[in-house]
Amino acid sequence: MDFLAVQDFYPEDFAWCYGCGRMNSSGHHFRTRWNEEETLTEYQPGPEHMAIPGFVYGGLIASLFDCHSTGSASLAFYRQAGHALGDETPVPRCVTASLKVDYLKPTPLGPTLRVIGRIAEIGRKKVVVVSELWAKDVLCARCEAVLVTAPASMLQNSSPS
Numbered sequence: 091m092d093f094l095a096v097q098d099f100y101p102e103d104f105a106w107c108y109g110c111g112r113m114n115s116s117g118h119h120f121r122t123r124w125n126e127e128e129t130l131t132e133y134q135p136g137p138e139h140m141a142i143p144g145f146v147y148g149g150l151i152a153s154l155f156d157c158h159s160t161g162s163a164s165l166a167f168y169r170q171a172g173h174a175l176g177d178e179t180p181v182p183r184c185v186t187a188s189l190k191v192d193y194l195k196p197t198p199l200g201p202t203l204r205v206i207g208r209i210a211e212i213g214r215k216k217v218v219v220v221s222e223l224w225a226k227d228v229l230c231a232r233c234e235a236v237l238v239t240a241p242a243s244m245l246q247n248s249s250p251s
């Protein structure tokens with residue numbers, strides 16, 4: 091891999107997400123990283139991700155925002171605590187409380203999609219991430235997501251059996 095992504099460091103038991111879990115061989119394997127003060131997830135949709143010929147399915151776009159946002163929230167909490175990816179301290183895992191997607195323009199199927207996130211708010215256990223999805227120079231969709239840290243007590247016995 092040419093860069094470190096937050097999903098590379100999720101504890102193994104919590105790395106099964108269909109969107110971004112590295113342990114899920116059937117999933118998308120979305121990967122999210124810092125790009126200075128913004129977060130970035132890039133993804134190349136395939137022909138199977140079609141809505142109508144030439145355009146990306148909106149559900150895939152929502153999935154991309156979902157995992158990009160949870161990843162961004164984890165990155166934000168980790169940086170706020172003074173850590174960088176690669177530290178031994180476990181990366182916190184977040185779940186999605188709210189995901190609002192505005193589809194602004196049809197998203198062309200072909201270019202690599204770029205999702206760029208901004209940490210709009212960070213609290214003790216809640217982060218608000220505002221993101222844009224770009225296809226080349228076209229702003230196709232926008233998302234506001236609320237992410238909440240998964241309570242430690244819930245992070246047990248969650249591997250698939």
Ligand SMILES: CCCCC/C=C\C/C=C\C/C=C\C/C=C\CCCC(=O)SCCNC(=O)CCNC(=O)[C@H](O)C(C)(C)COP(=O)(O)OP(=O)(O)OC[C@H]1O[C@@H](n2cnc3c(N)ncnc32)[C@H](O)[C@@H]1OP(=O)(O)O
Nearest residue numbers: 104107156160183185186187188213216236238240244245
């Ligand atoms: C997939 C697991 C789902 C179950 C989660 C349980 C355990 C997690 C275990 C492991 C996690 C590991 C991996 C996760 C894998 C994939 C993640 C990818 C993304 C997803 O696919 S994930 C699935 C969809 N996701 C859910 O299945 C969540 C179901 N849900 C809940 O489990 C609770 O609902 C929760 C935890 C969200 C909140 O519960 P809570 O008791 O901690 O929350 P609390 O009331 O303390 O709120 C704290 C602050 O969040 C604000 N807030 C809360 N809800 C809001 C809303 N809807 N809109 C706007 N703001 C909201 C409050 O206003 C307050 O804000 P403030 O601090 O400013 O007052």
